[in-house]
Amino acid sequence: EVQLVESGGGLVQPGGSLRLSCAASGFTVSSNYMSWVRQAPGKGLEWVSVIYSGGSTYYADSVKGRFTISRDNSKNTLYLQMNSLRAEDTAVYYCARGKYSSSPGAFDIWGQGTMVTVSS
Amino acid sequence: DIQMTQSPSSLSASVGDRVTITCQASQDISNYLNWYQQKPGKAPKLLIYDASNLETGVPSRFSGSGSGTDFTFTISSLQPEDIATYYCQQYDNLPRTFGQGTKVEIK
Numbered sequence: 001e002v003q004l005v006e007s008g009g010g011l012v013q014p015g016g017s018l019r020l021s022c023a024a025s026g027f028t029v030s031s032n033y034m035s036w037v038r039q040a041p042g043k044g045l046e047w048v049s050v051i052y053s054g055g056s057t058y059y060a061d062s063v064k065g066r067f068t069i070s071r072d073n074s075k076n077t078l079y080l081q082m083n084s085l086r087a088e089d090t091a092v093y094y095c096a097r098g099k100y101s102s103s104p105g106a107f108d109i110w111g112q113g114t115m116v117t118v119s120s
Numbered sequence: 121d122i123q124m125t126q127s128p129s130s131l132s133a134s135v136g137d138r139v140t141i142t143c144q145a146s147q148d149i150s151n152y153l154n155w156y157q158q159k160p161g162k163a164p165k166l167l168i169y170d171a172s173n174l175e176t177g178v179p180s181r182f183s184g185s186g187s188g189t190d191f192t193f194t195i196s197s198l199q200p201e202d203i204a205t206y207y208c209q210q211y212d213n214l215p216r217t218f219g220q221g222t223k224v225e226i227k
Binding site for chain 1: 152154156158163164165166169170175207209211214215216217218219220221
């Protein structure tokens with residue numbers, strides 16, 4: 001079965017760090033475009049970051065310089081390292097797979113989401 | 121950044137009604153437009169990709185059309201299980217951007 005399972009969310013103080021994980025099964029993370037998308041409580045969807053199959057990475061301006069997307073091919077897992085966290089980073093974080101392996105497209109597989117709360 | 125403007129922000133319709141949601145891009149995005157359904161507490165689900173292609177397993181009452189800057193999403197006959205928030209999303213440029221969402225309720 002093709003699926004994504006996130007973990008690593010929790011409560012963290014402003015300025016703190018957290019690393020989210022997204023374990024994939026049924027497909028190879030390194031062969032696909034993989035993204036993180038977040039949703040603040042009661043709000044809409046916000047794209048956060050992408051890592052292309054070739055390894056290039058891109059970020060939303062709101063997280064650039066603070067967040068790092070990466071993957072471990074041996075574990076078939078996607079990561080999001082979040083540093084210098086702010087209250088406005090509070091959200092459910094989803095990992096999502098790009099539908100096409102060789103070009104951008106829709107997000108066809110989503111994880112269940114993991115909640116990150118930034119508060120003192 | 122490409123701005124995606126959805127309308128309406130919410131709607132109420134009866135079971136069996138035809139429901140239409142529009143999405144306007146701030147610049148030409150060709151057909152690089154997707155539609156998602158999100159039910160409360162759940163992850164989004166892809167319904168329509170590349171403006172008009174139905175994702176595998178999605179009921180045929182869902183459809184999409186449009187190109188350039190103006191797009192339409194339609195539910196031909198609203199069912200109780202369609203209660204959700206619907207989002208459009210462009211992938212012509214980074215950052216990927218979503219519309220603000222349309223909440224669909226049963227009248």
